[in-house]
């Protein structure tokens with residue numbers, strides 16, 4: 001079965017064709033980062049206007065890349081939430097129109113379920129019970145995944161998402177948007193112990209996170225730093241070390257709590273090399289298996305949406321179903 005999925009929840013226009021159970025035939029992403037960079041963040045109106053321009057060429061490129069036409073697709077999927085309302089509407093309407101024109105089913109997909117299941121895409125063993133850490137620009141969640149559709153939330157952030165903290169601190173450090181990859185680059189050669197930033201909520205039981213204190217700590221530190229440019233590698237590495245330690249330790253704690261022997265990591269922040277290295281070292285020491293989403297599947301993409309859709313082909317979504325900017329996962 002071939003699924004065409006469209007992702008337009010935020011600032012990427014993406015389309016992918018997947019052959020079930022998990023062969024990505026094509027995955028196209030048109031990023032709007034350069035358009036939003038002058039504003040230091042995503043501007044919803046700019047995002048939706050650009051999705052309107054790009055959705056058709058991106059879908060056509062995905063079909064061409066897979067060597068198929070719209071008539072060869074068995075189901076059309078689109079992200080229905082969470083995300084920016086006017087952006088979600090573009091991909092949804094396009095996918096529904098294709099479904100209507102071809103008489104094939106439409107599948108509405110939760111963006112976070114796309115991230116959540118992405119570490120299993122291409123995995124021969126299929127989706128297995130695990131503790132899942134989803135770390136993106138909008139969310140930081142620890143979930144207990146027992147099977148497809150059977151998720152319980154162990155904890156989430158009380159304030160900023162981890163990626164959001166990277167982006168805000170990146171701005172404070174004078175780095176371009178988005179801050180995550182820029183901080184990772186700036187941290188190369190820096191000393192992660194040069195500054196001791198707070199490990200928020202690590203001393204408290206449970207699986208909640210908080211990253212706003214870290215942002216404030218960076219602001220106070222910057223006020224005292226005489227030469228911020230010279231201190232940049234150490235500041236970036238120390239900030240990154242604080243975020244990484246909290247994410248890794250809470251995930252390990254959640255694995256012990258649930259008794260699961262597998263941790264998965266996904267979402268935009270999961271392509272951070274320091275985070276991956278720390279997870280690999282800690283999981284090996286604990287004897288816990290680890291699956292981090294393939295790099296191409298970490299930041300927003302439509303292949304992960306198609307893979308989530310592949311799990312739901314038996315229950316199509318009515319064409320009059322609305323998008324939901326606050327769609328919950330668990």
Ligand code: KG4
Nearest residue numbers: 136137138163178180181268269272299300
């Ligand atoms: O999953 P994603 O593309 O979009 C959301 O659903 O939010 O995640 C984007 C987030 C941004 O905050 C970005 O700064 C962060 O992922 N990110 C990173 C890295 N690459 C992207 N954070 C840390 N290190 C990176 N290398």
Ligand code: ZN
Nearest residue numbers: 115136299300
């Ligand atoms: Zn995302």
